[in-house]
Amino acid sequence: MDTRITLGRSGLSVSPICYGSWQLSPRFWGAGPEEEFIAAMRRAVEVGITFFDTADAYGDGLSETVMGKALQGMRDRVVIATKAYHHFFPDGRRYPDLSGAYLIEACEASLRRLRTDYLDLYQCHAFDPITPLEETAAALERLKEQGKIRAYGVSNFSAAQLRLARQYGDFATIQPDYDLLNTHIEADLLPYCRAENIGVLVYSPLHRGLLTGKYTGAETFSDLRKNNPDFQGERFTDLAARVAGLRPLAERHSCSIVQLVLAATLMHTAVHVAIVGIKTAEQIEDAAGAMRVMLSREEYYTVRRALQQTYGMGFPFV
Numbered sequence: 001m002d003t004r005i006t007l008g009r010s011g012l013s014v015s016p017i018c019y020g021s022w023q024l025s026p027r028f029w030g031a032g033p034e035e036e037f038i039a040a041m042r043r044a045v046e047v048g049i050t051f052f053d054t055a056d057a058y059g060d061g062l063s064e065t066v067m068g069k070a071l072q073g074m075r076d077r078v079v080i081a082t083k084a085y086h087h088f089f090p091d092g093r094r095y096p097d098l099s100g101a102y103l104i105e106a107c108e109a110s111l112r113r114l115r116t117d118y119l120d121l122y123q124c125h126a127f128d129p130i131t132p133l134e135e136t137a138a139a140l141e142r143l144k145e146q147g148k149i150r151a152y153g154v155s156n157f158s159a160a161q162l163r164l165a166r167q168y169g170d171f172a173t174i175q176p177d178y179d180l181l182n183t184h185i186e187a188d189l190l191p192y193c194r195a196e197n198i199g200v201l202v203y204s205p206l207h208r209g210l211l212t213g214k215y216t217g218a219e220t221f222s223d224l225r226k227n228n229p230d231f232q233g234e235r236f237t238d239l240a241a242r243v244a245g246l247r248p249l250a251e252r253h254s255c256s257i258v259q260l261v262l263a264a265t266l267m268h269t270a271v272h273v274a275i276v277g278i279k280t281a282e283q284i285e286d287a288a289g290a291m292r293v294m295l296s297r298e299e300y301y302t303v304r305r306a307l308q309q310t311y312g313m314g315f316p317f318v
């Protein structure tokens, strides 16, 4: 069954589950064996995942390098998205930079690490307040004309920043954070994207692993989660219990909680793709299974209610 969808106005044909590779950043996620990541990326293609997300900043080039190795010989079967923004140096220095000159240089470096002569999607990783967007857009248009990128977009921009960017170039996609515990972009960014047919690839759809159902709330972490309040104390225990409460519904669909949550995430009419952070072949196999799960309207709102936070005066939203 072909589950590919069109990523909004970019026209790219992609799987709605995307392989996220930030996990190849030892600084944030701890070090893992490279072979395990390579096996996971190759398994992804076997189970129907054709969309891969990386960034030059992930592990200061490590993520792109490993992805380039893993996907060698499969270039025509996969769609690769990467990002630029962090101007980084071998001694560890880095600063934001969306200047035209840097984007041209960064794109060449990404192409080399990814062992390819074109990128399907090139994304500005975040907003750079001191580079005029017309300069950024002109560089991206030049890369497109040269055939080095097929489409370009942004990440971590607000609706107002994206609207402004679109005055200067066809920024066709956005990569925001969004999951069923963190739905703030439903208020303005997602409606704008839907109206403009912007391709929306959401990141951290499993709330950094919390929405997998594998935690009780008693676990401790040595990676980036050690400083995240959602993974500490009573709050962690409460959230873990709410997620565990989704198990009966998942069982009715003969699916995992991961698959249930991802399927629900993809039901928002403005969300095209969920980028899942992956460390192992088992994790991507599990995520890929979400592409077969169909929930009813009532089931969707059952999931939303289970994970509901209270807003403002405490009136429930769903």
Ligand SMILES: NC(=O)c1ccc[n+]([C@@H]2O[C@H](COP(=O)([O-])OP(=O)(O)OC[C@H]3O[C@@H](n4cnc5c(N)ncnc54)[C@H](OP(=O)(O)O)[C@@H]3O)[C@@H](O)[C@H]2O)c1
Pocket: 019, 020, 021, 022, 023, 053, 054, 125, 155, 156, 175, 202, 203, 204, 205, 206, 207, 208, 209, 210, 212, 214, 258, 275, 276, 277, 278, 279, 282, 283, 284, 286, 287
């Ligand atoms: N544009 C941006 O600024 C930005 C920011 C963040 C992320 N991203 C992109 O989005 C991707 C995903 O975001 P994320 O990594 O922050 O969060 P996420 O996808 O919500 O969570 C990733 C974590 O979920 C766990 N996991 C994944 N599949 C699982 C499964 N089947 N069973 C059990 N656990 C599973 C893994 O935890 P364990 O570590 O416990 O194995 C993994 O590290 C990143 O890899 C990156 O490509 C982009």
